[in-house]
Amino acid sequence: MLAAAHGARLVLDPSASPCRFPQGATAIRERQMPDKEVIDPKAIARLREWGGDNLLGQVVRLFLENSPARVEQIRTGVESEDAKEAEQGAHSLKSSAANVGAEDLRGIAQEMEGAAVQGDLATVRGLLPALEEAYARTRVALEAVEQGMGS
DSSP states (O other): OEEEEETTEEEEOTTSOOOOOOTTOHHHHHHOOTTOOSSOHHHHHHHHHHHHHHHHHHHHHHHHHHHHHHHHHHHHHHHTTOHHHHHHHHHHHHHHHHHHTOHHHHHHHHHHHHHHHTTOHHHHHHHHHHHHHHHHHHHHHHHHHHHHTTO
């Protein structure tokens, strides 16, 4: 599905099979567009403006190091029927994604958080595949940012 990663921009292969999203995830389907930037370049520029490559590198590394545990926390909450656990994981992932400009990931995590607050674990469960896909794209893009910095 991935054609290439160019710097902070991930380019999707338009000839690849379409992504499948859970029913009811219309807003997510509308956000997922081929050849869309995974990481908002304005967020990268803002981090550089605030603290140079040092701050950018720290924020990217923190995301890459800590986000797997947040995704796992959401999964665990769903599997154990613990809405509070899923909510906390989604809330943390949403904030971390916003820090690095991963808008699709942030939006999905926000939807999951809202559903978990309502105790709607069926919706959280249904959004999990879309979250995992957006997360994978985000990791690839941020690893490219990190490599581009010479880390």
